[in-house]
Amino acid sequence: MCEAAAMPLPVADAATIAEASLAGQTAGIAAALPERPVVLGGCCCAHIGAVAGCAARHGRIGIVWLDAHGDLNTPQSSPSGNEWGMPFRIILDQGHAAVGDCILIGARSLDPPEQAFIAETRLADSIDDLDRVLVGVSGVYIAFDCDVLDPGQIACFMPEPGGLSLDEGVGILEHVAGRVPILGMGLTGLVADAANVPRLGRLCDAAGLSG
Numbered sequence: 001m002c003e004a005a006a007m008p009l010p011v012a013d014a015a016t017i018a019e020a021s022l023a024g025q026t027a028g029i030a031a032a033l034p035e036r037p038v039v040l041g042g043c044c045c046a047h048i049g050a051v052a053g054c055a056a057r058h059g060r061i062g063i064v065w066l067d068a069h070g071d072l073n074t075p076q077s078s079p080s081g082n083e084w085g086m087p088f089r090i091i092l093d094q095g096h097a098a099v100g101d102c103i104l105i106g107a108r109s110l111d112p113p114e115q116a117f118i119a120e121t122r123l124a125d126s127i128d129d130l131d132r133v134l135v136g137v138s139g140v141y142i143a144f145d146c147d148v149l150d151p152g153q154i155a156c157f158m159p160e161p162g163g164l165s166l167d168e169g170v171g172i173l174e175h176v177a178g179r180v181p182i183l184g185m186g187l188t189g190l191v192a193d194a195a196n197v198p199r200l201g202r203l204c205d206a207a208g209l210s211g
Helices: 002-006 022-032 046-058 087-093 112-121 127-133 166-177 196-206
Strands: 038-040 062-066 102-105 140-145 182-188
Touching: 038 046, 046 087, 046 140, 046 182, 062 087, 062 127, 062 166, 087 102, 102 127, 127 166, 140 166, 166 182, 166 196, 182 196
Parallel strands: 038 182, 062 102, 062 140, 140 182
Antiparallel strands: none
């Protein structure tokens, strides 16, 4: 998945973060963050540093997390123990954003502990709640795991059937951009495929993050 970070996108600034640990990666991304970052590459753990950096700059931020999976496990609840199933939960538990200012869109492969967390915290998980969670925030970070899209729409690491079309994903980003500032976005879950580049370019354009 790391090779996907080398795909050329129409963004102004670029930095490469290569760290052996999640803590090192998080700190490196937060430190290298440009004014309006586009994070490109592998697993969703890359969002942690980006969100931390945006929250430090802008205070109360919202998160629009588009993903086929919840990424809401903890080391104790995770069936696999993989860190890439935990980043959204890490962000919430570390207080970078409040649950009430966040939404999970497109999830269709959730573990039972993730379902319980959503129910207990009332984390928004319906696109009908999107406008509600945007109220009162200084801006939002978009976490766009490309497996939120239906297989065939884009080449990604963990495709899941029943996803959004690329047009629907673009429409969601345009909707958000029309209501609050998009402070940054991460495009993750990718594999290195040249055919992805124009599709990712459309997402960057929709979010107003093209260079």
